[in-house]
Amino acid sequence: MTADDLGRTGPDAVTVDLYRAVRLIRRFEERAIEFVRPGEIVGGIHPYLGQEAIAAAVCAALTSADVITSTHRGHGHVLARGADPGRLLAELMGRETGLNKGRGGSMHAADFSLGILGANAIVGAAASIATGAAWAYRQQGRDTVAVAFFGDGAMNEGMLLEALNLAALWRVPVVFVCENNGYATTMPVESAVAGSITARARAFGMPAFTIDGQDPETVFKASTAAVARARSGKGPMFLECLTYRFDAHHTFEHRARLDYRSPDEVAAGRSRDPVAIQGARLSDDERAAVDSQIETALDAAAEFALGSAHPDPADPLKYLYAVMP
Amino acid sequence: MPKLSYLKAMNRALADSLDSDPSVFLLGEDIRVAASNLTAGLLSRFGPERVLDTPLSEQAFTNFATGAALAGMRPVIEFQIPSLLFLVFEQIVNQAHKFSLMTGGQCKVPVTYVVTGSGSRTGWAGQHSDHPYTLFAHVGVKTVVPATPMDAYGLLVSAIRDDDPVVMFAPSGALGVREDVEFTTLAPVPLGVGRVARPGRDVTVVAVGQLVQDALAVADELAGAGVSVEVFDPRTVYPFDLDGLAASVAKTRRLVVIDDSNRTSGFAAEVLAVAAERFTLAAPPRRVTRPDGAVLPFALALDRAVQPGREQLVAAINAVLEDK
Numbered sequence: 001m002t003a004d005d006l007g008r009t010g011p012d013a014v015t016v017d018l019y020r021a022v023r024l025i026r027r028f029e030e031r032a033i034e035f036v037r038p039g040e041i042v043g044g045i046h047p048y049l050g051q052e053a054i055a056a057a058v059c060a061a062l063t064s065a066d067v068i069t070s071t072h073r074g075h076g077h078v079l080a081r082g083a084d085p086g087r088l089l090a091e092l093m094g095r096e097t098g099l100n101k102g103r104g105g106s107m108h109a110a111d112f113s114l115g116i117l118g119a120n121a122i123v124g125a126a127a128s129i130a131t132g133a134a135w136a137y138r139q140q141g142r143d144t145v146a147v148a149f150f151g152d153g154a155m156n157e158g159m160l161l162e163a164l165n166l167a168a169l170w171r172v173p174v175v176f177v178c179e180n181n182g183y184a185t186t187m188p189v190e191s192a193v194a195g196s197i198t199a200r201a202r203a204f205g206m207p208a209f210t211i212d213g214q215d216p217e218t219v220f221k222a223s224t225a226a227v228a229r230a231r232s233g234k235g236p237m238f239l240e241c242l243t244y245r246f247d248a249h250h251t252f253e254h255r256a257r258l259d260y261r262s263p264d265e266v267a268a269g270r271s272r273d274p275v276a277i278q279g280a281r282l283s284d285d286e287r288a289a290v291d292s293q294i295e296t297a298l299d300a301a302a303e304f305a306l307g308s309a310h311p312d313p314a315d316p317l318k319y320l321y322a323v324m325p
Numbered sequence: 326m327p328k329l330s331y332l333k334a335m336n337r338a339l340a341d342s343l344d345s346d347p348s349v350f351l352l353g354e355d356i357r358v359a360a361s362n363l364t365a366g367l368l369s370r371f372g373p374e375r376v377l378d379t380p381l382s383e384q385a386f387t388n389f390a391t392g393a394a395l396a397g398m399r400p401v402i403e404f405q406i407p408s409l410l411f412l413v414f415e416q417i418v419n420q421a422h423k424f425s426l427m428t429g430g431q432c433k434v435p436v437t438y439v440v441t442g443s444g445s446r447t448g449w450a451g452q453h454s455d456h457p458y459t460l461f462a463h464v465g466v467k468t469v470v471p472a473t474p475m476d477a478y479g480l481l482v483s484a485i486r487d488d489d490p491v492v493m494f495a496p497s498g499a500l501g502v503r504e505d506v507e508f509t510t511l512a513p514v515p516l517g518v519g520r521v522a523r524p525g526r527d528v529t530v531v532a533v534g535q536l537v538q539d540a541l542a543v544a545d546e547l548a549g550a551g552v553s554v555e556v557f558d559p560r561t562v563y564p565f566d567l568d569g570l571a572a573s574v575a576k577t578r579r580l581v582v583i584d585d586s587n588r589t590s591g592f593a594a595e596v597l598a599v600a601a602e603r604f605t606l607a608a609p610p611r612r613v614t615r616p617d618g619a620v621l622p623f624a625l626a627l628d629r630a631v632q633p634g635r636e637q638l639v640a641a642i643n644a645v646l647e648d649k
Binding site: 067069098099100101102103104108110111112117118120122125128129130131132133134135136137139140144146158159160162163165166169317318319320321322323324325 | 350374379380382384385386387388389390391392393394395396397398400415416419420424425426427428429430431432433434435465467487488489515516517518561564
């Protein structure tokens, strides 16, 4: 089996939906960065710019009953899963109306009502959480599939490799999605990963494919097949999506003036833009209509977030315990 | 009246919990064959899907339990070696414990972590003999250390039913304790409520886990010398039953803590700090602990020399009684 055999391209509706998703993520991130500089978003963010195709297409392959776990670079996953942009932005601004009531911030955004079991700031940690959740849903007789998103850096975390073993061993309905953007913070993947990423996954007995992570329809085909396979009880599949982070690891990076990527490399990476790739599949009118809807929605999101109350400082430890004697 | 051992009481708590709640399941290393005896008989009764033998993958299966809890299950993990908690400190403290707050109360993580045989296990040396309940209390994870079979039953049942992560330490030195119990009287024991294990007038001794037995023996011994020792067993070291201790100290006005933690920043240090803030004492309080920064040496005489013991407790009690 090769990646090309994994499935068929979806109907035209999917083409538009994928464009809407990548464009929403792109514009949300660009607007969020604008809120970092004046201090509306404290602590900065890890921009997902350039990687939008993966979140958009993988989440398009899921049903509303499925679940995901995300990473420190998680806004794209959360939006693609259907979270309200206003509440996500409010969370980044630490407002009471945020997805997590301002208690989680950028790296912990979660919406359990949408099956988002949380962005996680510890590299590789969420993959084992996704595996446990998927196993539990199966025990309960549900056909839920879990998707674990993580980066290339996570491939060197022992806990992630342990999770691959458990998932394959117990045929857990989980799909592992490695977003290989070439860098673990500033460490190039070539300097960090011995052997190959997919060979590591295959060693645990699961199918693993390297695909173009910049083309939303390619990712959609592959993830649809992976999700279907997991749902049918055949166990986990692993997708390595080759992508490129257009911007910094973190919005603080510019201040630190870290020098690890050449301008030529960045330009080459930016030339394969998932928003442009998917946008070219729409007519100018279709594209303009979607773009306009998104700007309107993001204007409303910004207004909602900026107008939302800050949490009461008297409540810093509210929600620490579900119950306390 | 039937005798119930501490280990059998825990086994019974697991069986009753599996029986009454389909969302409860057990996972851990060698639990299929019940290597520690904790899970004896449970595989044949409940099957391999609810008594789940795991590969040696502590970090992944601890987070796996968190994921299962987020999906509505109540996992119970057995760790047979206390030091494994150092390996999964991230997964318990930085993941399971923080989920409720970080998500703004969207979820709960009802995982129970049971350590069968914490503390000195006699000859297991440096990496198998820690008793790290203070670490979990420090970060605010609910932490229970039962001293008796009835409490081991009741606290384990409550821990499993609790909607938050709970670490339960079953001290190696307590596993052999047996008590006369009418099985029909076994009941959940609420978290966060201590008990007076022996009433007394002259001095309050706070003792944790297996050291409650030592404190009771010392109290017996000193009773012959006319000293009346009250033994207070907090049962849950976090949250701590401050009111229960306050009531005891209001009566005795003297305080000694015996605690199988290292001295600096240990559990005893916390109790003494509370005493300094809140209580009016007739004499400065004392503590009997492991030494600062202790690592348990292998040779038995050295292992024993690091343990807080009865002679040190007698000396501490005498010191607070003499101090006017």
